[in-house]
Amino acid sequence: MNATGSAVPPSPVLKLQGISKSFGALIANDAIDLELGAGEIVALLGENGAGKTTLMNILFGHYVADSGQVLLADGVGGWRELPRGSPQAGLAAGIGMVHQHFTLAENLTGLENIILGVEPWYSLRSNRGKAEARLAALMQRTGLAASLDIPVERLGVGERQRIEILKALYRDARILVLDEPTAVLTPQEAEGLFAAIRQLAAGGLGVLFISHKLSEVLALSDRLVVLRGGRKVADRPTAGADRLMIANLMVGRDVAPERPDKANPGEAVLELADVRAGAGRNAVADLSLTVRSGEIVGIAGVSGNGQQTLAAMVAGLEQPASGSFRLLGTSGDASPSALVARGVGRLAEDRHRDGMVGDMSMTENLVIERRHDQHFSRFGFQRRQAMRQATETAIADFDIRAPGPEAPLRLLSGGNIQKLLLARALTGEARLILANQPTRGLDVGATSEVHARLRRAAASGAGVLLISEDLDELFALSHRIAVMHAGHLTPAVDSAGLGISVVGLAMAGQAGPEFSGCSEPMREAAA
Amino acid sequence: MIRFEPRSETPVVLLVMMPVISACAALALALVILAFIGAPAERAAGLLLQGAAGSVFALTETLTRATPLIFTGLAAAVAFRAKLWNIGAEGQLYAGALAAAAVGSGAITLPPYLMIPLICLAGAAAGALALLGPVLLKARLSVDEVVTTLLFNFIILLFVQMMLEGPMKDPMGMGWPQTAPIIDEGMLPKLIAQMRLHAGILIALGMVVLVHVLINRTVLGFEMRAVGGNASAARFAGIPVTATLVKTGLISGALAGLAGVSEVAGLKGYLTSDLSPGFGYSGIVVAMLAALNPLAVAPSAIFIAGVLVGADTMSRSLGISSYFADLVVSLALLSVLIGSLFTRYRLRWIRAA
Numbered sequence: 088m089n090a091t092g093s094a095v096p097p098s099p100v101l102k103l104q105g106i107s108k109s110f111g112a113l114i115a116n117d118a119i120d121l122e123l124g125a126g127e128i129v130a131l132l133g134e135n136g137a138g139k140t141t142l143m144n145i146l147f148g149h150y151v152a153d154s155g156q157v158l159l160a161d162g163v164g165g166w167r168e169l170p171r172g173s174p175q176a177g178l179a180a181g182i183g184m185v186h187q188h189f190t191l192a193e194n195l196t197g198l199e200n201i202i203l204g205v206e207p208w209y210s211l212r213s214n215r216g217k218a219e220a221r222l223a224a225l226m227q228r229t230g231l232a233a234s235l236d237i238p239v240e241r242l243g244v245g246e247r248q249r250i251e252i253l254k255a256l257y258r259d260a261r262i263l264v265l266d267e268p269t270a271v272l273t274p275q276e277a278e279g280l281f282a283a284i285r286q287l288a289a290g291g292l293g294v295l296f297i298s299h300k301l302s303e304v305l306a307l308s309d310r311l312v313v314l315r316g317g318r319k320v321a322d323r324p325t326a327g328a329d330r331l332m333i334a335n336l337m338v339g340r341d342v343a344p345e346r347p348d349k350a351n352p353g354e355a356v357l358e359l360a361d362v363r364a365g366a367g368r369n370a371v372a373d374l375s376l377t378v379r380s381g382e383i384v385g386i387a388g389v390s391g392n393g394q395q396t397l398a399a400m401v402a403g404l405e406q407p408a409s410g411s412f413r414l415l416g417t418s419g420d421a422s423p424s425a426l427v428a429r430g431v432g433r434l435a436e437d438r439h440r441d442g443m444v445g446d447m448s449m450t451e452n453l454v455i456e457r458r459h460d461q462h463f464s465r466f467g468f469q470r471r472q473a474m475r476q477a478t479e480t481a482i483a484d485f486d487i488r489a490p491g492p493e494a495p496l497r498l499l500s501g502g503n504i505q506k507l508l509l510a511r512a513l514t515g516e517a518r519l520i521l522a523n524q525p526t527r528g529l530d531v532g533a534t535s536e537v538h539a540r541l542r543r544a545a546a547s548g549a550g551v552l553l554i555s556e557d558l559d560e561l562f563a564l565s566h567r568i569a570v571m572h573a574g575h576l577t578p579a580v581d582s583a584g585l586g587i588s589v590v591g592l593a594m595a596g597q598a599g600p601e602f603s604g605c606s607e608p609m610r611e612a613a614a
Numbered sequence: 615m616i617r618f619e620p621r622s623e624t625p626v627v628l629l630v631m632m633p634v635i636s637a638c639a640a641l642a643l644a645l646v647i648l649a650f651i652g653a654p655a656e657r658a659a660g661l662l663l664q665g666a667a668g669s670v671f672a673l674t675e676t677l678t679r680a681t682p683l684i685f686t687g688l689a690a691a692v693a694f695r696a697k698l699w700n701i702g703a704e705g706q707l708y709a710g711a712l713a714a715a716a717v718g719s720g721a722i723t724l725p726p727y728l729m730i731p732l733i734c735l736a737g738a739a740a741g742a743l744a745l746l747g748p749v750l751l752k753a754r755l756s757v758d759e760v761v762t763t764l765l766f767n768f769i770i771l772l773f774v775q776m777m778l779e780g781p782m783k784d785p786m787g788m789g790w791p792q793t794a795p796i797i798d799e800g801m802l803p804k805l806i807a808q809m810r811l812h813a814g815i816l817i818a819l820g821m822v823v824l825v826h827v828l829i830n831r832t833v834l835g836f837e838m839r840a841v842g843g844n845a846s847a848a849r850f851a852g853i854p855v856t857a858t859l860v861k862t863g864l865i866s867g868a869l870a871g872l873a874g875v876s877e878v879a880g881l882k883g884y885l886t887s888d889l890s891p892g893f894g895y896s897g898i899v900v901a902m903l904a905a906l907n908p909l910a911v912a913p914s915a916i917f918i919a920g921v922l923v924g925a926d927t928m929s930r931s932l933g934i935s936s937y938f939a940d941l942v943v944s945l946a947l948l949s950v951l952i953g954s955l956f957t958r959y960r961l962r963w964i965r966a967a
Contacts, residue, residue, distance in 0.1 A: 151962075402850065424852030433850070441850040444843035455840060455851040464833045
C-alpha cells in the first residue's frame with residue numbers, strides 16, 4: 088500500500104474519460120475524468136446530487152453516458168473500452184460492487200449466495216467442494232472471515248458485508264467499489280473492514296470507496312476525488328488533507344464545526360422507567376430514560392439493537408408491555424393521532440417507508456397528520472386554500488427547494504423532503520420531538536440545516552430525543568448521550584465528558600465505567 | 615438496443631393523450647387482426663363506428679351499455695386508489711341485483727320517489743356487504759383480497775342461481791329461473807321514448823361527480839389515497855388504516871351493487887343469472903383506461919361500451935364471432951398498461967457498442 092504517496096505510481100486499471108450525463112436540464116456528470124490504479128484506494132466524495140451515484144451507475148452499465156468512455160486495462164499494457172449499458176460486461180471485466188443495501192438472498196447460506204449466478208444453470212450438480220476450497224483459500228489470503236454454511240439471515244451485518252466482498256472477489260474482481268460500507272457497522276467493525284481493505288489493496292485490488300464520513304476517508308484512502316454539482320472539483324492525495332478542508336470542498340463554502348448549545352432543561356417531557364416492549368430481535372427491557380424540555384438526548388447504537396422499538400413507542404406505533412411510560416406528563420392514549428394532538432413531533436427513521444406518501448403532493452404530506460384540524464377541514468371537506476398557504480409558509484420558512492406546493496413529494500431531493508417532514512414535525516407547539524436518524528442519507532448542507540432546526544427547537548423549549556448511528560451527529564447535538572445495545576440502554580450521561588471511543592465500545596456491548604451501573608437499570612435522577 | 619429510463623416528471627399532455635392513444639392503438643390492432651382473418655377492414659371499421667354511434671338508436675344503446683360499466687368502473691377506481699384490489703365487482707353487482715329484486719318485486723309498494731331510492735339503497739347495501747368479508751379478512755388476517763373477491767364472484771353467482779331456482783323463482787315465469795318482475799313504481803324511468811336508455815345513466819353520472827368529490831376533496835378520500843400511496847406512512851401519520859380500508863370496501867361494493875340495481879330496475883325488469891356479461895370485470899378495464907380518475911371513468915366506460923355495441927353490429931353484419939368485442943376490450947387494457955409505462959419511462963435508442 089502506498090498511503091503516503093510512495094515513489095512508484097500504481098499502474099492504472101480503470102480510467103473514466105470525460106464522462107458526461109444529463110437528465111433533461113440537470114447535468115448530473117460534467118466531463119468527469121477518474122483514474123484508479125492497481126492496489127490504490129480512492130475515496131469518492133460529494134454531497135447528495137453531486138453525481139456520485141450517476142457516475143457509479145455509468146461504470147456498472149446501468150446508465151449510458153451521453154459522452155465519454157469507461158476504459159479498463161487489458162493486462163498487456165493496452166486499454167479496452169467497456170461496452171456501454173451492459174452490467175454483464177462490467178462484471179465479466181472484473182468490476183465488483185458492494186452496495187450499501189446488501190444484495191444477498193436471506194434464506195440461502197453464504198456459500199450459496201456467493202456461487203449464485205456463477206454456476207451454469209444447466210449443470211446438474213453444483214461444484215460445492217471446489218467452491219469451498221477456493222473460498223477457504225480466499226479467506227485465508229484476505230483475512231475476510233465469514234461462516235459460509237448457515238443462512239445469511241442469521242448473520243450479523245459485518246459478516247454479511249464480508250460475504251458481499253467475498254462474492255465480488257470470487258468473481259475475480261480487479262476493481263472493488265464500496266458504497267458507504269460502514270453505514271451499518273460499529274467503529275470496531277469498521278476498523279476490521281479497513282484492515283481487510285488495506286490487505287486487499289496490497290494484493291493489487293483497486294478500491295473505489297464512496298463515503299460521507301470524512302474521518303474514514305482520511306483514515307483509509309490514498310487519494311480522494313471530490314464531486315460537486317456534477318463536476319470534479321478535487322483529485323488529490325489524501326496525505327495533507329483535513330476534515331474541514333474536505334467538507335469545504337464538498338459544500339463549496341465554509342462549514343463551521345458543530346458543538347451542542349448550552350442545555351436549559353425544564354420539566355420532563357418523556358419518562359420511561361423499567362419499560363419492556365417489542366419481541367424477538369427488537370425486544371427491549373429495563374428501559375429507563377428521561378428527556379426534559381430544552382435538552383437534546385442522543386441515543387447511540389448500531390441499528391437493530393432495540394432503537395426501533397423505542398422509537399415506535401415514542402411515535403405511538405407500539406405500546407410498552409410493562410413498566411411506566413409517560414409522555415408529556417401523562418400515560419394516556421398514545422396512538423399516533425393522539426400524540427400529534429398533544430404536541431409530539433416525529434421524524435420517521437426510514438422517511439421513504441414511514442414518513443411520506445411519495446405520489447401525494449407536498450401540501451398533502453404536510454397536513455396529513457393534522458387533516459382533521461378545523462383549519463384544514465370543515466365538515467369532512469378539505470380546505471385546500473388553507474392547506475396550500477400552510478405549505479407555502481413551510482417552503483419559505485424551511486427554505487425548501489421545490490417546483491411548487493402541488494408537486495409530488497417524491498420529486499424532491501432527500502434533503503428537501505426531510506425539511507418538509509421537519510416542518511410537519513415542528514409545526515404547532517411541538518413539546519417533544521422524536522428525531523430518528525434525522526440526517527441519514529443527507530448531504531453536508533442539508534444536514535447542517537436539519538441540525539440547526541433541532542437546536543432551535545430545543546432552545547425554544549422542546550425536548551428532543553435524537554436516535555442516530557452517526558457519532559459525529561450525536562456529539563454535535565446531544566447534551567446527554569445514552570447507548571443502546573442488545574435491547575438495553577445505558578444511563579444518559581453528559582456528552583461533554585465522553586469520548587467517541589467510549590461510546591463506540593458501549594455500542595459493541597462493552598460499556599465502561601463512564602456508563603456505570605448499566606447492568607442494572609439506573610434512575611435518571613442519578614445522572 | 616432499446617433502454618427505458620425513468621422520467622423525473624411526466625408532461626401533462628402525455629397524461630391526457632395516453633388513454634386516447636391507447637384506445638386508438640387498440641382499435642388499430644383489432645383491425646389488423648380483422649384483416650388477417652379476411653374481413654374487409656375498412657368496411658368493418660365503418661360498421662363498428664356506425665353500430666356504436668351512427669344513429670340515435672346506436673348512441674342510446676351505447677349509453678345503456680355504458681351505465682353499468684360506469685358503476686363498476688367507479689367501484690374499481692375507488693378501491694384501486696386505496697390499493698384494495700377488488701376483483702369482485704361482478705359478484706357485488708349480482709348481490710345488488712338480488713337485493714333490488716327482493717325489495718322491488720312486490721314485497722313493498724311505495725310511490726316511485728320513495729321506491730326507487732329504497733331499491734337503490736338495498737342494492738348498494740348488498741353490494742357493500744358482499745365486499746365486507748374479503749376486506750375484513752385482508753385487514754385482520756392479511757388474506758389476499760384478489761383471491762377472496764374473485765372466488766366470492768362464483769359463490770354469489772351460485773347463490774343467485776339457487777335463489778332463482780328456489781325461493782325467489784317467479785311463479786308466473788313459466789318455469790324459467792328468474793325473479794318476479796320489478797313493480798312499475800320501482801322501475802327507473804326511460805329517458806327517450808322507444809329506446810332502452812333509462813335513468814340509471816343519470817344516477818351513474820351523479821356518482822361520477824360524487825366519487826370525484828369524495829376522492830379529491832374530502833378528508834376520507836385523502837385518507838384512502840394516503841393508504842393506497844403508502845400504508846405504513848399513513849399509519850405513522852395517524853390514519854386508521856383498517857377502518858379506511860373497510861370504508862373504501864363499503865363504498866366500492868356499494869357502487870358495484872348499484873350497477874346490478876340499474877340493470878335489474880332500469881333495463882331488464884327482473885333478475886336472471888345471465889344479467890351481466892362480465893360488467894364487473896370490464897369495470898376494471900374501464901378504471902385502468904381512466905387511470906383511476908373518477909371523472910375519466912365516464913368517457914372511458916362510454917368508449918368500452920361503444921366498442922362492445924359496435925362490435926355486436928359489425929359481427930352480425932360480417933358474420934364474425936361476437937367475441938371480437940372482447941378482443942378489442944382486452945387490447946385496450948393491454949394498450950393502456952403499455953401506455954402507462956411510457957408515462958413513467960422514457961424510451962431511448964442507443965447504438966450497440
